[in-house]
Amino acid sequence: MTPYADVPRCIKIRLSLSTHVLAAGIELKKRGAEWVGLCPFHDENTPSFSVNDTKGLYFCRGCRATGDIIEFHAAMNLVSTGQAIKELADLADIKVEPRQYTPRNGPAVRRPQRQAWDRSVLLDINVAAQYVFRGKAEHPDFISVIEERHIPPALAAAFGLGYFPTNLAFLDSMVARPELSDLSRDQVSLGCAELGLTYTGGGSPFTGRLIFPITDPSGAIVGFSGRTLDEASKAKYINSPESELFDKSRLLYALTPPRALITASPEAREFWRTLIAQDEIYVVEGYTDVIALAAFGIRACAGMGTGFSSHQVQLLLKHARRIRCLYDGDRPGQQAAQRTMLTVFAEMTDDHRLTAHLLPDTHDPDSFLAANPDDPKAALSGLHVRQPESLWWDHYVGKLSTPSSLADQVVIERAYANRDTYPKTPLWQLMIARRIQQISGYLIRYPALQTQLPPWSLHRLARQALSNEDAIVRLWLHRLYARPDRIAALCAPYRRRWWANDLLTGRAGADGPPAALTYIFAANVCLGDDDSIDQAGLVDRLLKNGFPARWLMGWASTFTAVTAERAEEHEADSGVGDRTWQFEWSTWLDSMDESLCNRFKAALTRLDNH
Structure with missing residues (x-):
């Protein structure tokens, strides 16, 4: 010890x-x-x-x-x-x-163990303290600070903001409260010390500060936070110490109204009734930011420190289905917003929506609203928005190399395997797996993801027909559109060639294989090894398996044009046997393969020489 x-x-x-x-x-x-x-x-x-x-x-x-x-x-x-x-x-x-501690007339002795307090007594002491703080709402220092922060008196009353001057005895005011009439002065003194309302030797740490009452989910006042009015003070905020009532990791400021206030004031009760009826809530950094948003009828809450705990997230998700993070626009604020977003994202369910709204770097929520008093809701809706899955990707995966590497796949697999970093529902796991495929083209091994996104899902040319000026390509497009049952056998020996993969993923250059050859290999991906498909069922089968509609239209138009050009030869083609087709196809592709490989090797040699 x-x-x-x-x-x-x-x-x-x-x-x-x-x-x-x-x-x-x-x-x-x-x-x-x-x-x-x-x-x-x-x-x-x-x-x-x-x-x-x-x-x-x-x-x-x-x-x-x-x-x-x-x-x-x-x-x-x-x-x-x-x-x-x-x-x-x-x-x-x-x-x-x-x-x-050292008594005035004696040696130092060990502090006696805390007595066990009845929870209801401690709550009564906090309620009495709240009335004492609110009782000084007419003090010039309090009026000055709320005017400086543009907080109307009615709003200050609704949030229970208070003050206690430094020149008065806080304990005397507490003893005089009717809520504590059953307690002796010594009991009140001990209870206030237990809750951190007074120092052991007398006086209160909350004097000379703007006081914010902190409530638990039931609306009971469990603690206080005091903001200094002296900007030179080192301790800008002080909170009630950890106690039987107060655990800041389990509380959110203004998530629920102070029950004692709304019981005593019909105006405050109506104000809070309208506010908490909203199904969306803004999460902000500062208590005054919460109040600034509430002034425009917008519900908000704030954490009790720089981070969000799992208990705070569960509270938040229980009270709202849509959560919007609105932190200060400077770099520390945006870093705090990212941490909060990632923490909340990990606990979300399928019923929740989460977004981060980015303020200009010169603003906090309070100043931004003050700069847009006419229509603050429209101003907030016009802010740049970030989605949680985007932040998750940036934080846990980051920027991929071009072209992607095995190291990228390791990072992706590790991020996806860490199931505590994103929502745990099966639907969200499926969505994250699909998101990974959309961004990287990498297939996550997730059982619920039954179908693999096609290789051309990121192909920049998948939204338009491909160039097909090559006479040989046009011939084979014509032949295989009429006889799709032969595609599987013809493509099988070449489907794993590097240039075939480049065609499907859109990485083939102008000096690579003919672009329109992509149609045939993409059809092979959609049809698989099925050699029973006929022309009548080709279109439905291709579209059902993700074949781009623009490509299909381009292929069909080529078939129509070549049919008109080669009406007589078309009849002859239909009677050609499989072996002849196989010979002609392999002769053409083998020659093209050799040419492409030679060019590739020559390019590597030039690089080595440099």
Whole structure:
């Protein structure tokens, strides 16, 4: 067990600051003895944020933010320094001795174990605290801050925003509340300390701050978050500490209204009734962003830190079928949006839809709405949208090489095998497999995917008829359109040749095999080894198996034109035996194969010489 006073020093020894910064999603590059990147605490385009592992400190030359790993964790996760120490100690596997306190007239003694509190009593204390905070809504500092943030008083009341001045005794106000009349002053004091509403020695960490009540899914007030009014303060936000009531990894701000407020106010009840009736919800970063959207009748919620937990995702999916991520437009905001999108995507069901809406890099949701007050919904709908499957591909697969390699296939297979990264329903697994095929042409081994996308699915010429000026090609197009039963036998010896694959995938160049020969080999893919197909059933069979309609029209028009040109020879062709056709076909393709291979080898030789 490590004494509490030694825990910060042990944390700094065991945990690397740069590793912790990288784990928070901030990109750093090694530059000499330091790591350098964009500052997470202010908007910038040129990196001014540096991390020095030797000193264990970070420093931003732009906004002057500085500190150690504990201060960084507290600032990034919107928690107090004490809570940051607790979370980092858990991360470093440091067992902490119970803290000691020193009475005025005596030696240091071990802090007594917390008493077991009745949950209903703790909830009553939080409700009383909410009324105390709201009771100062007429204070000049509170009025000034909500006016500065363009929050109408009615909206501040609906969200239960509050304040408590620094020059008043918070505990005295709590003891006077009728909700706590059954408790003694000592009990109120102990309960407030248990919930983090007061310090052990008196006073409250929430004084002089804009207060946001935090509710659980039932609407009970389980904690508070306080934003400093002093921009020079290191702790921009502080949250209630972890307690029997408050676990920030299981809560979302404004997902449900404060029950105590809507019970007491018909106006607030009607406001929230309209808001939560919506089946879609915006996920944003800041509490004030939530309120800014609500001012225009748009439902939103926010996480309690930089990341989304599985519990928070389940809450979100339970309360809305359509989720839209709307994060700050700067780089850290978009990185946070991507992390949230990937987390939510992995937990989605077939009933949900998820999108990310990209703000300009100079805006957050609050400022964007302020810039578009006339029709904010239209402005939001005009933003660039990213789909979750696109983000999934970028994050887990990335850009493929051209032409694709075995390494690409390994990355794709590994990404698809990690079933925890995308929705777990059979339909979504099928859709992801098809998405992979559409992008890469690579067939995923998924049993539900019964049919393989044809090789020409990505062929840029599949939407138009192919050039067929070559007389020999036109002859064979004519012959095999009339006798499709012979396609399988004629194509079998050549279907695995490299140039045949190039034809089907659209990679054959102008100096390669005749383009219209693609029709015959594509028909072979559609018909397989079936040698019983006749001309009457050819069209339906080809279309059913994905043969491009434009190609079929081009082939049919060639057949019609050649029939008119060679009316007499057509009758003669129909009586030619299989062996003759096989000889003529193989003589032509063998000659073409040899010519193409020679050209290919010559090209390789020229490359080697260079």
